[in-house]
Amino acid sequence: MNGLAETILEPQAQPNCEPESPLCFRNVCLRFGPRVLLDRISFSLGKGETRILLGLAGMGKSVLLKLANGLMKPDSGEIFLFGQEITSMREQELLPLRRRTGMVFQESALFDSLTVRDNVAWQLMERKMTEAVIDRRVHQALTFVDLDQAFAQYPPSLSGGMRRRVSIARAIIDKPDLILYDSPTGGLDPVTSHTINELVVKERDVYKTASILVTHRLQDAFTMVTHRFDPEANALVPLPHGTFDPNTRFMVLHESHLLFDGTTEDLLRSQDPFLQELLA
């Protein structure tokens, strides 16, 4: 069996869920009524690794992210978040693990009755930090996403791209060990999408945070694997031709199964008809 064949997954493939792995799925199944949405999904995310999750609309990509931090429960299987099995945990037990996980929602999900400052500062306010420390940290986070001028504004007055950036600032302010991005560039224009991609790559390369990124947009996915963030230029710079970021891998969900889990090279060399069509 060659290396490529190994990445087209057998349904019963089971990863070793190491304690240091930020996230690991083992044989996770979920039904919505009569429909099997996820069938025996297994994968393991390494420390500092970014996994790009591709798939057609309605294949359960967002649901997979919600399973990852316990917002939803699977029908069967095991999910290990920071080494702890979470499927049988009560809501109260999950909260400390979620505080180590940042999540960027598809529609931003900002609290629309709170200012940008209070949205971004949510976790710090929950920990009863002083106002001065909170303000400093919020300014840092907003500067990271280049949106410090929105400090006192309310989310409804922001554009879609700005809301997405605030959402990223909220997710990263407490330096999480894992970030879950749910279509962060969905519905945005190409220029704004590039800005968001830049932030995701910046987070990956500067803080080395493990992450899963759901996207429909292949262009965004390939921007991530073919570029790195240059802190001096404060911009994305392309990697040498033909090389890809080694810590960024792909997963493809198709017809309830995890069809592919592997490197960019493996994805490009794949002979699977669906993957070829997806990449075409």
Place this chain on the structure above:
Amino acid sequence: MPSVLFTENIDKAVRRWLMTVQDYAIFCAASLANLFRTPRYWADTLIQADLIGVGSIPIVVLTGFFTGGVLALQSAASLAQFGAQTYTGRFVSLSMFRELAPVLTGLMVSGRNASGMASELGSMVVTEQMDAMRALGTDPMKKLVTPRVIATVMALFLLTIIADTLGTIGGSVVAVFISHLNGAQYFSSAYQALAYTDIVQGLTKPVVFGFILATVGCYKGMRTTGGTQGVGRATTQAVVIASVLIIFSDFLISRVMLWIFPPL
């Protein structure tokens, strides 16, 4: 065949209803259990107390005042037939303290706040703000539900006292200026009619009504499905269910109170 289908439908409806009752009971228990768990959101509780309590004062003042007035107007006419107009104060205060102030305050606050809670929390659910809150490590039950329950119970208790007072005053205005009764006599009759058991009964009810309207409003909001249309549906259902439960529980509490404090 149609009878089998009919039975199946009844079976499904009863199961669904029982599941909802069980879910609501667990929801209520969780909202109470959070009183004994940290973190406690006192600032949020005060904000809600302001929104629910202070914000409801105008409608409660008006409702209490005019209800007392109407009671005095109706009772004075009837009592006059027996030459017992001097009992108007007694009639108004007993009716207000035992029944009308708690029930009407509960219904008015329910219309204003159970709907507000359902729509606010429902909107948060359909826009994923609730999931975002959970993803940030905050328990929405603690942060959103328990403060509303505490605030509503406290507010309704105090608002009922306001309604009691304003109802008695409203009755006195009618008694003095329309029925031409003696004001001192009215107040003396109103005061002497009240016994300890009437006060206990009248102030136990708002505690239960406050709990009902807050938990129903929050429950319908937190279980909203179906987008913005679902928010509208949840809002309407919250008011209807809370109002019916308030009237139903009023009957139960009155029955229990009569059992605990039998009339002499």
